[in-house]
Each structure stands twice: as C-alpha cells, then as structure tokens.
Amino acid sequence: MTxxxxxxEIVDEFSMFDDWMQRYEYIIxxxxxxxxxxxxxxxxxxxxxxxxxxxxxxxxxxGDNIVFTADSDAILTKGIIAILIRAxxxxxxxxxxxxxxxxxxxxxxxxxxxxxxxxxxxxxxxQIKMYALAFNSKK
Numbered sequence: 001m002t003x004x005x006x007x008x009e010i011v012d013e014f015s016m017f018d019d020w021m022q023r024y025e026y027i028i029x030x031x032x033x034x035x036x037x038x039x040x041x042x043x044x045x046x047x048x049x050x051x052x053x054x055x056x057x058x059x060x061x062x063g064d065n066i067v068f069t070a071d072s073d074a075i076l077t078k079g080i081i082a083i084l085i086r087a088x089x090x091x092x093x094x095x096x097x098x099x100x101x102x103x104x105x106x107x108x109x110x111x112x113x114x115x116x117x118x119x120x121x122x123x124x125x126x127q128i129k130m131y132a133l134a135f136n137s138k139k
Contacts, residue, residue, distance in 0.1 A: 002091075002095070003087055003088060003091055003095055003096070003099040004099070006086060006087050007087055007099075007102075007103035008103070010083060010086065010087065010103055010107065011103050011106045011107055013026070014026070014107040014108075015107075020108075020112050023107075023108075023112070024076065024112075026079075027076060027079035027080060027082075027083070028075050028076060028078075028079050029079070030079045030082040030083060030086075031072070031075055031076070031077075031078030031079030031080075031081075031082050032075075032078075032079075033082065034070060034071070034078055034079075034081070034082040034085065035069055035085075036069065036070075036071050037056050037057070037058050037069040037070055037071045038058070038069070041056060041058035041069070042056045042071065043056075046058050048120065048123050048124050048127050049123060050119050050120060050122070050123035051072075051077065051119075051120035051123055051124070052074075052077075052114075052116040052117060052119075052120055053072050053073055053074035053077040053120070054072060054073045054074075055070065055071075055072040055077055055081055055120065055124060056070060056071050056072070057069075057070045057081065057085075057124065057127055057128065057131075058070070059128075059131035059132075059135070061135055062090075064092050065090050065091055065092055066088075066089070066090075066091065066092075066093055066096065066131060066132060066135055067089050067090055068084075068085045068088060068089040068128065068131070069085070070082070070085055076117070077117070077120065080109070080113075080117075080120075080121055080124065081124055083109075084124055084125065084128060087099075087103070088128050088132075093132040093133070093135045093136035094132075094136060096128065096129060096132035097129060097132050097133060097136060101125055104121065104125075109121065
C-alpha cells in the first residue's frame with residue numbers, strides 16, 4: 001500500500017468513533033500492538049527531542065524501503081508513534097519525504113493533544129522525515 005492509502009485507511013478507522021474517549025482508547029490499543037524497538041536501539045541517539053515522554057525511533061533500510069521500529073514510556077505516546085510508523089514504515093525514502101501529514105489533522109489528533117504532546121507529535125514526524133532524508137542522500 002502507498003503512504004496515502006494507509007493514511008486514508010487510518011482516517012476511515014478514526015471516523016468510526018463517536019467521541020474522543022473512544023479514539024484515545026483506540027490509540028492506546030494501537031500502541032499495545034506496536035512492533036517494539038530492540039533494546040540496543042533505546043539510546044540517546046534514537047530519542048525524539050521535544051517530546052514530553054521518552055520516545056525512541058530506529059530506522060533501517062531493507063531493500064529500497066525504510067523500516068521503522070519505536071517505543072515509548074507513555075502509553076498514549078506509544079499509540080501516536082504507532083500510527084506514524086504504520087503510515088511511513090516499509091516505504092521508500094522519497095515517498096516518505098514527499099508525503100504530507102494532513103491525515104493527522106483529518107483525524108483531529110493535534111487539536112486533542114496537550115501542547116507538549118502536540119509538539120512531540122511534530123518532532124516525531126520531523127525525525128521520521130530526517131531518517132528518510134539521510135537514507136535518500138546516501139543514494
């Protein structure tokens with residue numbers, strides 16, 4: 001699936017819920033299903049700067065695609081990074097760089113987070129794009 005197709009799928013899933021309590025529960029469930037980062041990658045270098053919680057993101061190339069793994073010490077933040085990894089993992093670097101993140105606004109996530117969590121969300125997206133930029137520039 002393309003990044004855009006995955007993003008549409010996420011928007012559709014979130015539209016099934018009537019209120020934000022249900023959406024928060026869903027985000028937490030997504031976090032519980034996150035493929036965890038290996039302990040060796042839980043380092044300072046992989047921590048997202050600007051997050052209230054600790055969030056680690058690791059990226060590696062597999063063929064032409066970038067595969068992301070992550071973890072967080074906060075359950076809601078873990079769900080947020082799970083959404084981003086679902087959208088951007090197993091994709092080409094150029095596709096990640098060209099992808100927009102409007103789906104975040106479409107599901108209303110940013111407006112329902114505290115300012116520090118919203119800043120963390122922006123930092124997570126920036127880091128994912130930075131990994132894509134780094135892998136892309138090696139080619």
